[in-house]
Amino acid sequence: MSAVESRLVGPVRVVGVGLLGTSIALGLRARGVDVILSDASPTNVSIAIDYGAGRRAGDADEPQLIVVCVPPDVTASVIVRELSAYPRAVVTDVASVKKPVLDAVAAAGGDLSRYVGSHPLAGREKGGPMSGRADLFVGRPWVVAGHEGISYQAAAAVDDLILDLGATLVEMTAEEHDTSVALISHAPQVISTLMARRLIDAPAAAVGLAGGGVRDVTRIAASDPALWVQILGANAAPTASVLRALRDDLDEVIGALESSGASDTAWRRTVAEALAAGNAGVERLPGKHGQDRRYAQLVVMVDDAPGELARLFAEVGEEGVNLEDLRLEHSPGAQIGLAELSVLPETVDKLTAALAARGWRIAG
Amino acid sequence: MSAVESRLVGPVRVVGVGLLGTSIALGLRARGVDVILSDASPTNVSIAIDYGAGRRAGDADEPQLIVVCVPPDVTASVIVRELSAYPRAVVTDVASVKKPVLDAVAAAGGDLSRYVGSHPLAGREKGGPMSGRADLFVGRPWVVAGHEGISYQAAAAVDDLILDLGATLVEMTAEEHDTSVALISHAPQVISTLMARRLIDAPAAAVGLAGGGVRDVTRIAASDPALWVQILGANAAPTASVLRALRDDLDEVIGALESSGASDTAWRRTVAEALAAGNAGVERLPGKHGQDRRYAQLVVMVDDAPGELARLFAEVGEEGVNLEDLRLEHSPGAQIGLAELSVLPETVDKLTAALAARGWRIAG
Numbered sequence: 001m002s003a004v005e006s007r008l009v010g011p012v013r014v015v016g017v018g019l020l021g022t023s024i025a026l027g028l029r030a031r032g033v034d035v036i037l038s039d040a041s042p043t044n045v046s047i048a049i050d051y052g053a054g055r056r057a058g059d060a061d062e063p064q065l066i067v068v069c070v071p072p073d074v075t076a077s078v079i080v081r082e083l084s085a086y087p088r089a090v091v092t093d094v095a096s097v098k099k100p101v102l103d104a105v106a107a108a109g110g111d112l113s114r115y116v117g118s119h120p121l122a123g124r125e126k127g128g129p130m131s132g133r134a135d136l137f138v139g140r141p142w143v144v145a146g147h148e149g150i151s152y153q154a155a156a157a158v159d160d161l162i163l164d165l166g167a168t169l170v171e172m173t174a175e176e177h178d179t180s181v182a183l184i185s186h187a188p189q190v191i192s193t194l195m196a197r198r199l200i201d202a203p204a205a206a207v208g209l210a211g212g213g214v215r216d217v218t219r220i221a222a223s224d225p226a227l228w229v230q231i232l233g234a235n236a237a238p239t240a241s242v243l244r245a246l247r248d249d250l251d252e253v254i255g256a257l258e259s260s261g262a263s264d265t266a267w268r269r270t271v272a273e274a275l276a277a278g279n280a281g282v283e284r285l286p287g288k289h290g291q292d293r294r295y296a297q298l299v300v301m302v303d304d305a306p307g308e309l310a311r312l313f314a315e316v317g318e319e320g321v322n323l324e325d326l327r328l329e330h331s332p333g334a335q336i337g338l339a340e341l342s343v344l345p346e347t348v349d350k351l352t353a354a355l356a357a358r359g360w361r362i363a364g
Numbered sequence: 365m366s367a368v369e370s371r372l373v374g375p376v377r378v379v380g381v382g383l384l385g386t387s388i389a390l391g392l393r394a395r396g397v398d399v400i401l402s403d404a405s406p407t408n409v410s411i412a413i414d415y416g417a418g419r420r421a422g423d424a425d426e427p428q429l430i431v432v433c434v435p436p437d438v439t440a441s442v443i444v445r446e447l448s449a450y451p452r453a454v455v456t457d458v459a460s461v462k463k464p465v466l467d468a469v470a471a472a473g474g475d476l477s478r479y480v481g482s483h484p485l486a487g488r489e490k491g492g493p494m495s496g497r498a499d500l501f502v503g504r505p506w507v508v509a510g511h512e513g514i515s516y517q518a519a520a521a522v523d524d525l526i527l528d529l530g531a532t533l534v535e536m537t538a539e540e541h542d543t544s545v546a547l548i549s550h551a552p553q554v555i556s557t558l559m560a561r562r563l564i565d566a567p568a569a570a571v572g573l574a575g576g577g578v579r580d581v582t583r584i585a586a587s588d589p590a591l592w593v594q595i596l597g598a599n600a601a602p603t604a605s606v607l608r609a610l611r612d613d614l615d616e617v618i619g620a621l622e623s624s625g626a627s628d629t630a631w632r633r634t635v636a637e638a639l640a641a642g643n644a645g646v647e648r649l650p651g652k653h654g655q656d657r658r659y660a661q662l663v664v665m666v667d668d669a670p671g672e673l674a675r676l677f678a679e680v681g682e683e684g685v686n687l688e689d690l691r692l693e694h695s696p697g698a699q700i701g702l703a704e705l706s707v708l709p710e711t712v713d714k715l716t717a718a719l720a721a722r723g724w725r726i727a728g
Contacts, residue, residue, distance in 0.1 A: 121573050133727045135665060141573050172569055180570035183562060188578040191559050193642030194613045195552055198606055200645045205536055206544035207648050209485050209505050214552040214649065216580040221646040225639035232635055236621040242562055243618050247611065249558045254607050257600040271596055275589035278557030281564045282585040284571050285578065301499060309690075310681020317674020326673070326690065363497045 006031040007160045013038060013063035013089070015078055017048040019123065020094050021069030022132025025053035027165040030134045036061055040070075048129040062086075065157045068093035072230040076104030083110045090154045091115045092161070096181060097234040098145040098174035112149035116158055119143045119177060120167055121185075138166035145174040182238035189220055189228060190243060196221030249274060295324045296348035301361040302337045312339060312360065319354045321347045338363055370395040371524045377402060377427035377453070379442055381412040383487065384458050385433030386496025389417035391529040394498045400425055404434075412493040426450070429521045432457035436594040440468030447474045454521045455479045460545060461598040462509040462538035476513035480522055483507045483541060484531055499530065506531035509538040546602035553584055553592060554607060560585030613638060659688045660712035665725040666701045676703060676724065683718045685711045702727055 011034035014021045025035045025048065035054030039045045049055065066082045066089045068075060075095040082091050083105075091114060095101055098117045105115055122140040142162045146155065162169045172180065196218040199207060232239055253274055256267035302308050316323060325342035343351055356362050375398035378389045389399045389412065399418030403409045413419065430446045430453045432439060439459040446455050447469075455478055459465055462481045469479055486504040506526045510519060526533045536544065560582040563571060596603055620634035666672050680687060689706035707715060720726050 121575055135725070135727055140575075143573070170569065170572065176567075176569065180567070180573055183566055183570055184574045184578045187562065188559055188581045190614075190617055190638075191555055192577075192581050193639055194610050194617070195555050196642040196645035197613060197638065198547060198551065198610055198645065199648045200641060202547055202648065203540075203544070205534065205540065206547055208534065208650060209507070209544055210548045210649050211485055211504075213556075213584040214548045216583045217552040217556050218642075218646045218649065219580045220577040221642035223639070223643075225636050225643060228639050229632055229636045232621060233624045233632065236624040240618050240621040243614060243621070246558050246562055247614050247618060249561060250554075250607060250611050250614070253554055253558070254604050254611060257596060257604040257607070260597045260600040268593055268597065272589050272593045274554075274561065275557055275587070275592050277561040277564060278582075278585035279560075279587075279589065281560035281562065282582045284563045284566065285574050285582065286572060299497075307681040307684070307686070309687050310677040310679075313674040313677030314681065315674075317671040317678065320671070322671070323673050361499075363499060 006033050006164050008033050008157065008164060009064055010034040011036050011061060011063050012161070013057070013061065013066045013082075013086070014054065014069060015039070015066060015082060016069035016071075017044045017053065017129045017132075018069060019128060019131045020120065020136075021067070022048050022051065022053050022129040023122075023134065023136035024067055024069065024094075024161075024165065026051070026132055026134035027137065028161075029054060031164050033164070036063060044129050048132070051129060051132065053129070053132065063089045065089060065161060066091045067161065068095075071227070072097060072234050076101045076108070079105050079115060080108045080110040083114060087111075089114065090157045092118045092158045094118060094120055095234070096185070096231050098143070098177045100234050102145065102147060102174045112147065113151050114154050116147065116150045116155050117145040117174060118158055118162070119145070119181070120162075120165075122167070135166065137162075140167050141170045142167035143170045143172055143177050145177050146171055147174065178235050179238045179241075182235055182242050186232060186235050186239040187242040187246065189223060190232070190239065191246065192218055192221045193223075295342035296345040297340050297342050298348055298352050298355075299363040300339045300341065300355060301363050302339050309337070309339065312355075315355065315358055315360075316341065316351065319351055321351045370397050370528050372397050372521065372528060373428055374398040375400050375425060375427050376525070377421070377425065377430045377446075377450070378418065378433060379403070379430060379446060380433035380435075381408045381417065381493045381496075382433060383492060383495045384484065384500075385431070386412050386415065386417050386493040387486075387498065387500035388431055388433065388458075388525075388529065390415070390496055390498035391501065392525075393418060395528050397528070400427060408493050412496070415493060415496065417493070417496065427453045429453060429525060430455045431525065432459075435591070436461060436598050440465045440472070443469050443479060444472045444474040447478060451475075453478065454518045456482045456522045456525070458482060458484055459598070460549070460595050462507075462541045464598050466509065466511060466538045476511065477515050478518050480511065480514045480519050481509040481538060482522055482526070483509070483545070484526075484529075486531070501526075502530035504531050505534045507534045507536055507541050507544075509541050510535055511538065542599050543602045543605075546599055546606050550596060550599055550603040551606040551610065553587060554596070554603065555610065556582050556585045557587075659706040660709040661704050661706050662712055662716050662719075663702050663704045663727040664719060665727050666703050673701070673703065676719075679719065679722055679724075680705065680715065683715055685715045 012028055013036040014025045015038045017037050017039045028035050036057050037045050037048050037054040038057055068078050070078050072095045075093050079091055079093055096119055101117050120137050120142040122137050256270035260267045321343050323341055327340040352362055376392055377400040378385045379402045381401050381403045392399050400421050401409050401412050401418040402421055432442050434442050436459045439457050443455055443457055465481050484501050484506040486501050617638050620631035624631045685707050691704040716726055
């Protein structure tokens with residue numbers, strides 16, 4: 001957190017002190033902002049207060065900004081209630097779907113000149129106030145779903161909030177937001193879930209052969225069903241649109257595989273084109289994992305003993321090399337793990353030689 | 365590698381010195397086995413010999429065991445050729461599909477009493493002899509696809525090979541193998557590919573919102589299309605069977621999402637059941653990532669500066685704690701990375717306190 005003082009004059013009222021609400025409150029408190037906490041659960045409010053996230057609401061509160069962090073299915077009604085209860089406050093929310101919320105607030109007669117929806121692309125697998133952390137949003141995108149009814153001045157308070165929390169402000173319309181998250185979050189969730197579902201009745205011998213690939217594909221299938229039913233329901237049309245296109249591609253691949261015994265080789269072209277298109281698609285993802293070409297990798301074998309991985313990283317540090325990324329691979333039952341280090345290409349030869357000279361087994 | 369002497373009397377002839385062949389050869393050489401290298405590419409043979417993987421074939425060679433490590437589409441014909449050229453040798457192969465190979469060898473009149481197919485579940489994203497490493501198979505499953513025509517004595521040489529290389533022998537029929545890998549490898553490849561394909565035409569703003577979830581789901585979409593066309597073609601029927609079941613589930617979810625505006629809530633039950641089934645499926649995966657409950661996690665914030673991550677791991681080591689798993693999360697543009705350390709539950713409180721006392725910011 002930077003020590004720069006917040007431009008928010010406060011107080012900021014946070015409604016809903018789960019993971020996101022508590023994290024927002026903690027981040028604002030770290031900037032010295034007066035934070036008021038509210039939640040349907042008095043227990044959650046008490047926990048969040050003990051956690052240092054803010055104070056209880058008082059009758060004389062005049063919040064500058066209200067951040068609604070409640071579950072998606074009640075977000076719109078809470079926004080409308082807050083707009084009405086605090087007629088001078090700007091209200092935003094952090095729900096992961098934006099158009100249905102905006103429409104519902106408008107339909108209920110909420111004052112749109114003081115409401116602008118937003119969505120921080122941040123989260124953790126663990127929920128609840130105890131999982132909150134002041135730095136949850138640092139460096140993460142935070143979408144502001146602007147609309148024509150919001151005044152520049154009102155929107156500025158939300159911009160200040162995002163700046164305070166160290167996130168990167170991304171402006172798009174509610175529709176653009178919803179189609180974007182359908183593609184990069186909601187459809188992948190469904191696909192991961194459905195792949196994982198196939199494993200339920202698999203023989204133990206089959207799942208015993210599983211490697212890193214299927215683990216990666218199915219990791220987010222462990223997400224909370226109750227939350228995701230709400231998210232998928234709220235963004236049903238854009239998500240279904242992505243899934244229909246994927247289903248058409250899947251039908252094509254299934255058809256190609258079913259005809260792979262035939263004498264003509266059209267099936268082969270279909271499957272190869274799909275695989276090549278997948279290559280091209282994954283290249284579009286930003287970030288370190290999506291741009292591994294920027295770094296060189298080396299793989300070091302590490303005995304599965306206390307301190308061994310620590311010693312490796314200590315010695316990488318002594319060589320003055322910064323790790324850009326890191327993957328640890330460890331097979332069940334193996335006495336040896338593999339640490340894949342990603343470093344700047346100009347450092348890899350030097351580091352490889354140095355680690356080998358220190359006795360490390362370089363596996364690639 | 366253990367120093368135990370190999371039970372193979374050798375020589376072992378390795379046909380095809382790509383990643384797998386070279387790794388097998390290196391592993392056997394480390395056990396003192398006489399290894400003969402053969403490849404359609406004289407350049408590859410020279411590289412592998414320079415790499416220490418073995419020697420060139422001679423006219424008087426009498427290999428005990430031949431390991432065929434060529435691309436899937438020529439595996440069966442090379443096996444038949446080797447069975448014929450070396451009438452006293454046992455032959456195995458490492459192709460990732462087993463039933464079509466066995467059938468093709470039988471159809472071509474190959475001597476099945478000396479052939480047994482196998483499949484090491486190991487690999488790397490990089491191919492070629494230079495990527496080979498003696499320890500590639502340590503702790504990984506290695507399937508032997510037994511059949512009734514193979515003699516116990518012949519199969520024993522393949523068992524010795526697997527033992528030598530430190531892998532875990534898994535016995536199943538060729539059919540069981542192919543349906544297993546269709547489920548845990550080939551179908552996930554197709555699904556990851558098709559999800560990644562959807563990203564091709566996405567606006568830059570949309571892919572800019574991508575987080576760890578979609579990255580994990582699409583990581584293996586970066587795999588080599590030429591290789592995967594062969595694998596999928598060779599295991600078309602079992603893979604199509606998994607994909608059809610997944611497609612039916614997908615149709616159900618799409619239908620549910622399309623009817624989510626309706627007054628009845630049947631859609632909600634359908635989606636919730638799919639998500640819960642995904643939870644249950646992912647729980648079946650073995651290994652550290654699939655059993656995170658065995659470990660406790662803590663997240664430490666690390667400045668993106670040389671030596672910082674190294675310092676963290678050095679200090680974890682000084683506290684005497686063994687890292688069981690590790691994830692590094694680093695958002696584009698952020699000056700801070702998050703290192704999620706997985707440790708034994710009984711050590712997490714002590715380690716958290718110790719790292720905090722050393723000045724580390726614990727993020728959860």
